[in-house]
Amino acid sequence: xxNTVQWxxxxxxxPQRQATVLTVFSFLLPLLVWALVSYVPFLWHPKVEVTxxxxxxxxxxxxxxxxPVFAEQRQLALxxxxxxxxxxxxxxxxxxAPHEVAVAFYTAFTTEPKRKSEKWxxxxxxxxxxxxxxxxxxxxxxxxxxxxxxxxxALFSRLNEPFIEFFRYLPxxxxxxxxVAVLGIHDGPKIAIIFIGTFFQQVLxxxxxxxKLDVSxxxxxxxxxxxxxxxxYRVVIPGILPDLYRDQRILLxxxxxxxxxxxxxxxxxxxTWFITQQARYKNFDNVFAAIIMIGIIGLVxxxxxxxxxxxxFPWEQHKEQ
Amino acid sequence: MAQIELPSYLEQSEAVRARFDRLKSxxxxxxxxxxGKVFDSPQGPVMALRDISFKTHRREFVCVIGxxxxxxxxxxxxxxxxxxxxxxxxxxDGREVTEPGPDRGMVFQGYxxxxxxxxxxxxxxxxxxxxxxxxxxEGEAMDWxxxxxxxRFAESYPHQLSGGMKQRVAIARALANQPRILLMDxxxxxxxxxxxxxMQANLLEIWRNIDITILFITHDLDEAxxxxxxxxxxxxxxxxxxxxxxxxxxxxxxxxxxxxxxxxATKKRLEELIHPPSDDDDSxxxxxxxxxxxxxxxxxxxxxxx
Numbered sequence: 001x002x003n004t005v006q007w008x009x010x011x012x013x014x015p016q017r018q019a020t021v022l023t024v025f026s027f028l029l030p031l032l033v034w035a036l037v038s039y040v041p042f043l044w045h046p047k048v049e050v051t052x053x054x055x056x057x058x059x060x061x062x063x064x065x066x067x068p069v070f071a072e073q074r075q076l077a078l079x080x081x082x083x084x085x086x087x088x089x090x091x092x093x094x095x096x097a098p099h100e101v102a103v104a105f106y107t108a109f110t111t112e113p114k115r116k117s118e119k120w121x122x123x124x125x126x127x128x129x130x131x132x133x134x135x136x137x138x139x140x141x142x143x144x145x146x147x148x149x150x151x152x153x154a155l156f157s158r159l160n161e162p163f164i165e166f167f168r169y170l171p172x173x174x175x176x177x178x179x180v181a182v183l184g185i186h187d188g189p190k191i192a193i194i195f196i197g198t199f200f201q202q203v204l205x206x207x208x209x210x211x212k213l214d215v216s217x218x219x220x221x222x223x224x225x226x227x228x229x230x231x232x233y234r235v236v237i238p239g240i241l242p243d244l245y246r247d248q249r250i251l252l253x254x255x256x257x258x259x260x261x262x263x264x265x266x267x268x269x270x271x272t273w274f275i276t277q278q279a280r281y282k283n284f285d286n287v288f289a290a291i292i293m294i295g296i297i298g299l300v301x302x303x304x305x306x307x308x309x310x311x312x313f314p315w316e317q318h319k320e321q
Numbered sequence: 322m323a324q325i326e327l328p329s330y331l332e333q334s335e336a337v338r339a340r341f342d343r344l345k346s347x348x349x350x351x352x353x354x355x356x357g358k359v360f361d362s363p364q365g366p367v368m369a370l371r372d373i374s375f376k377t378h379r380r381e382f383v384c385v386i387g388x389x390x391x392x393x394x395x396x397x398x399x400x401x402x403x404x405x406x407x408x409x410x411x412x413x414d415g416r417e418v419t420e421p422g423p424d425r426g427m428v429f430q431g432y433x434x435x436x437x438x439x440x441x442x443x444x445x446x447x448x449x450x451x452x453x454x455x456x457x458x459e460g461e462a463m464d465w466x467x468x469x470x471x472x473r474f475a476e477s478y479p480h481q482l483s484g485g486m487k488q489r490v491a492i493a494r495a496l497a498n499q500p501r502i503l504l505m506d507x508x509x510x511x512x513x514x515x516x517x518x519x520m521q522a523n524l525l526e527i528w529r530n531i532d533i534t535i536l537f538i539t540h541d542l543d544e545a546x547x548x549x550x551x552x553x554x555x556x557x558x559x560x561x562x563x564x565x566x567x568x569x570x571x572x573x574x575x576x577x578x579x580x581x582x583x584x585x586a587t588k589k590r591l592e593e594l595i596h597p598p599s600d601d602d603d604s605x606x607x608x609x610x611x612x613x614x615x616x617x618x619x620x621x622x623x624x625x626x627x
Contacts, residue, residue, distance in 0.1 A: 315480055
């Protein structure tokens with residue numbers, strides 16, 4: 001009993017080792033499914049890649065055709081005693097195998113862009129990151145203070161939150177055309193979309209977090225002689241800081257989800273330009289590589305921020321265990 | 322069993338009477354004058370407190386006790402200035418109380434230390450609010466922390482402390498402002514019995530050594546008798562003063578007195594006031610009926626009540 005792992009204990013932590021193993025599996029399992037579908041022909045592979053056109057005139061080497069079509073052509077050729085086409089089962093072009101994506105991931109950084117005007121992948125990525133950064137920073141500069149005011153003073157809450165509650169239902173991309181008209185076709189409208197997508201949620205979430213601060217802390221401060229702004233600066237803000245930090249991490253994740261839409265507005269740029277361009281050339285291995293790259297940047301970013309949070313707020317650690 | 326004859330709780334020994342005479346000759350710190358509090362609720366106005374009047378003298382220890390719903394917490398929150406009275410007045414040193422202030426220190430039942438500040442910084446909080454210089458505040462804070470015996474924990478965060486230690490810091494934090502009166506709202510209510518006993522002894526020790534008046538809310542009769550000079554007994558719905566009892570147990574107090582005749586006599590009186598013997602029987606009998614299993618015969622229980 002003592003040594004067996006309770007895999008299904010309700011709301012209990014697993015031992016460290018088992019937890020780590022499961023974390024690894026959470027990435028390995030999707031990868032395994034992908035690998036199976038890619039490398040085991042009888043699982044899916046709905047197409048046939050022609051290796052030898054034979055007598056079929058419209059077949060070319062490397063061409064992908066539907067399996068029934070290939071079988072029919074091969075049958076016809078056999079019946080008329082002409083040279084039959086040869087081929088092997090393959091997946092559609094939009095599903096590259098893991099190793100192809102891995103290679104693309106590497107070569108994307110090492111191959112020079114085809115045209116001088118085009119950018120290296122890392123330049124595209126960096127451009128995307130700056131868009132996110134400015135959109136998020138500008139939103140936070142206004143949204144966080146406004147959220148704290150709304151959560152602290154009923155005056156601000158009543159004055160702002162009803163309208164913001166309405167506005168947050170308007171999808172940010174809907175403002176694309178307007179943003180281009182006002183801010184031009186370059187980075188301005190993209191940053192604006194990130195801003196619109198983040199700001200309204202941010203005010204409401206920060207206001208809520210502020211309201212969750214235990215009111216008895218404020219009352220204790222009152223009986224200790226704290227007044228007006230002292231309450232805000234010495235009690236409310238330090239009191240919510242760890243939760244505010246956590247909110248910002250979540251909101252930054254949301255900002256990333258607006259990136260692709262934002263970058264399609266005006267002149268296409270950044271990682272989105274790279275993805276759409278590569279999809280147009282049917283280089284889906286590059287498309288996958290770029291999408292995975294976004295995921296990795298987001299995850300690494302969040303992990304770093306989580307680590308930093310533990311150092312910034314040492315008094316919060318006991319809550320997370 | 323033989324009935325033990327208890328003295329009346331009104332009987333006071335010479336020494337105790339002399340002490341009360343001295344106490345009452347001292348200046349009045351807090352005066353509550355016909356205080357009333359009405360809350361608005363969806364079912365209409367609810368009267369929480371009605372016509373409460375009493376005085377506390379300098380260095381007196383007053384406990385407030387009463388059944389749940391008697392408005393004990395409302396009373397102390399009004400004294401602190403966290404609620405405003407609907408009628409009547411609260412006077413501190415003759416001046417009317419209108420808002421919270423550092424002249425009335427408060428210790429809450431829940432732990433209200435600022436979790437982002439160390440013990441020392443928590444105790445310094447009030448001093449900094451009143452504009453003391455950092456170094457002065459630090460020195461004074463350390464004195465108070467030493468007084469409650471937590472010198473070793475000055476740099477710890479509240480989450481690293483036990484419940485009893487947290488409340489000791491809360492007491493030090495409230496006292497650091499040198500308030501005229503210390504208001505305590507069931508401060509030991511969440512502690513286990515053993516810690517509670519130690520905290521009570523601690524508090525008496527602190528109270529004896531500094532010039533402070535204490536108003537202490539509790540629902541524990543033993544705690545009230547052990548700590549208080551006088552006990553203000555409230556009754557519920559609405560909260561009104563039932564009786565103001567002068568505790569005849571001599572000081573200094575100790576745990577042995579819990580079985581002394583004065584102690585028991587006072588406790589008997591408190592029991593009578595808080596659990597009047599009359600109308601409680603019905604509710605108990607009804608509970609018995611509810612505890613029988615479904616399908617069992619419950620005739621007896623109900624018939625006896627009727």
